[in-house]
Amino acid sequence: MTAASLALGTAAGGWAWTADRRADARxxxxxxxxxxxxxxxxxxxxxxxxxxxxxxxxxxxxxxxxxxxxxxxxxxxxxxxxxxxxxxxxxxxxxxxxxxxxxxxxxxxxxxxxxxxxxxxxxxxxxxxxxxxxxxxxxxxxxxxxxxxxxxxxxxxxAPRRPSTSAPAPSADRSCATTYSGPAFYTSPPTEGGDGSNGRLPASALTAVSWARDSRGTPFYLRHDAAAALERLNAAFRAALGHDLALDLTYRDYDTQVAMRAALGSVAATPGTSSHGTGLAVDVPELPCEYGWDSAARAWLVEHGPSYGWVSPAWARQDGSNPEYWHYEYRG
Incomplete structure (x- = not known):
């Protein structure tokens, strides 16, 4: 009995030890x-x-x-x-x-x-x-x-031949003398090698009008569309007044803008901003009786010019900020 019990006890202890090891392993x-x-x-x-x-x-x-x-x-x-x-x-x-x-x-x-x-x-x-x-x-x-x-x-x-078709004969009246008293300036030819900016327009960007040149023989150049419109305007102007529109300045290159600013001060545009530098402006002669505020030519231009895209800008009107009866711009 004692031996059997001992053996059983030994086996039970071994089983418990094995179970513990298994738990630890898990x-x-x-x-x-x-x-x-x-x-x-x-x-x-x-x-x-x-x-x-x-x-x-x-x-x-x-x-x-x-x-x-x-x-x-x-x-x-x-x-x-x-x-x-x-x-x-x-x-x-x-x-x-x-x-x-x-x-x-x-x-x-x-x-x-x-x-x-x-x-x-x-x-x-x-x-x-x-x-x-x-x-x-x-x-x-x-x-x-x-x-x-x-x-x-x-x-x-x-057209019937006349002694002159470019402009009416100047009046002997001293009140009709030019209102310009500054140094002489001339219209500009296209800018050789110009990049297309204001005052640097190449020949490919400009067209000369057909009926006039300045006193030095330089053609009056404008941007293509402006020149075409001015040709049509001049034909109507001549039919109404009997002579071609007289021109004084059109395209103005950058160097001329600089020279005019130096000579005339703030009356002239800041170089690089002049509408003349874009080929979209004309100046007629500064002759008050032929083109001045009360002239027949100005009355016709102000009334009919816009039909051809050409206007007297507000700033250049008689009551404008810088009155210039001779200045007109192409607005298309």
């Missing part, structure tokens, strides 16, 4: 699994962080690559919109303007998702369409100028 395994899971979680976190960082770097790189092409397209779009607005009713065939409008619309729709290469291609397409409109405007302006010269020549060929 606990160690669970702890190890937790450590492994923590390591995996950390690795996953690192991978997510790395992926996010890579995505940010990619976005920054993509943005940098697109900056230049987007800026080029934005510039082309802005120029095209301005040309489209300014060219209304100034082309012989409006199809070229419609093509530009369609190109603009397509480029604006595609731009947000376009690649750098595609952005540059869109900018080139817009620039080409815009150039086509500008060429169409220039072609119509040149055609109108040529038509004006032809009309003036035809009118001159059929």
């Amino acid at each position: 606990a160690e395994r669970a702890a190890a699994e937790e450590r492994v899971a923590a390591v995996v979680d950390a690795a996953d976190t690192d991978r997510a962080a790395a992926a996010a960082a890579q995505a940010a770097l990619t976005a920054v790189g993509t943005s940098a690559v697109l900056t230049g092409p987007r800026a080029a397209l934005d510039g082309a779009l802005a120029q095209a919109r301005a040309t489209l607005a300014e060219s209304a009713e100034r082309v012989a065939d409006d199809a070229v303007r419609q093509a530009l409008a369609a190109t603009l619309e397509a480029a604006e729709a595609e731009a947000p998702a376009a690649s750098a290469v595609r952005l540059r291609a869109l900018a080139a397409d817009v620039a080409a369409a815009e150039h086509g409109v500008r060429e169409a405007v220039a072609a119509r302006d040149a055609a109108e100028a040529e038509a004006g010269r032809a009309a003036a020549a035809a009118a001159a060929a059929t």
